[in-house]
Amino acid sequence: MRSKTPSPALPVDLSAARRVAVAAAEAAGELLSAGVDGPLDVRVKGAGADVVTDLDTAAEELIVGVLRDAYPGHRIIAEESGVLEGEPGEEMVWLVDPLDGTNNVAIGMPVYAVGLALCARAEPVLGVVHDPVTGRTWSAVRGWGALDPDGKPLTLADRPRPGREKNPVLAWTQGHQVKSSDPVAFAMRSALEDQCARMLQLWAPLVAWTMLARGDIDGMVGYLPEIVDLPAGALLAAEAGAELRRLDGRPYELGIDRPASELGFVAARPELLDRLLKTTTKISTRLGGRNGHVA
Known part of the structure; x- marks a missing residue:
């Protein structure tokens, strides 16, 4: 997925859009960090085990307000x-995840993030991830690279991990709709866990994406992932040097107009990618055709 060329000419200044997105994410982060230790109104969302709190909605309203003030014609897809x-025919779309890791916050575990992505014609061109716990923000523009919280280039090549190819640390993420009985998810997660030092399941994919971009972990696998938090994190990791493929090894094209069955991914350090794909491709071939979830 990693772009080799700068973003195409767009009807928006991406440097300015990055500043707006960073400001919105950090303002939402301040709101969240001020409220996570207080009483929360936690409600079940949807048919699964997902939840929503008053902090989710308050942070989202703040972010949407900032985006509307800066870009009144843009469309927004919010969690x-x-x-x-937005305006009829508008090609620029913002994706807003105001609190990625709500289930963690609901049980008092401080693992969560704020994510924003700007897409052009369904393709992400800007991604911002803010960690309210540490107050740090990472960002990336397609073709321009990723930046760390100090505004310096963020590249995996600067953080080699000799020996970790044989004993990597991985993260796993799956969509809320995936049931514990899903045969592909169970088989793939189990096989990968047997091949790594540790498998993290943080229930906050944006946190895992930033860990991959920083080089703290070596790879990440997603099965039927949620679309709202995917573009910001995937762009950040790709621009930092991670390689992305579909679960069956085919090229990965991230677009917000794609069905969930096409968004499963393997993202990793380049030297680890082939090893992970041997596992995911084998399981995709053996089990994927049966339930259609790893196309």
Whole structure:
């Protein structure tokens, strides 16, 4: 997925959009960090085990307000509000995850993040991830590279991990709709866990994406992932030097108009990618055709 060329000419200044997105994410982060230790109104969302809190909605309203002020014509797809239309025919779309890791916050575990992505014609061109716990923010623009919290280039090549090819640390993420009985998810997660030093399942994919971009972990595998937090994190990791493929090894094209069955991914340090793909491709071939979830 990693872009080899700068972003195409767009009807928006991406440097300015990055500043707006960073400001919105950090403002939302301040709101979240001030409220996570207080009483929370936790409600079940959807048919699964996902939840939503008053902090989710408050942070989302703040972010949407900042984006609307700066870009009144842009469309917005927000985790809680859904699609907020812009001007007719507008090609720029913001994806907003105001609190990635709500289930963690609900049980008092401080592992969560704020994510924003700007997409052009369904393709992500800007991604911002903010960690309210540490107050740090990472960002990336397609073709321009990734930046660390100090505004310096963020590249995996600067953080080699000799020997970790044989004993990597991985992260696993799956969508809320995936059931414990899903045969592909169970087989793939189990096989990968047997081949690594540790498998993290953080229930906050944006946190895992930033860990991959920083080189703290070596790879990440996603099965039927949630679309709202995927573009920001995937762009950040790709621009930092991670390689992405589909679960069956085919090239990965991240677009917000794609079905969930096409968004499963393997993301890793380049030297580890082939090893992980041997496992995911084998399971995709053996079990994927049966339930259609790893196309």
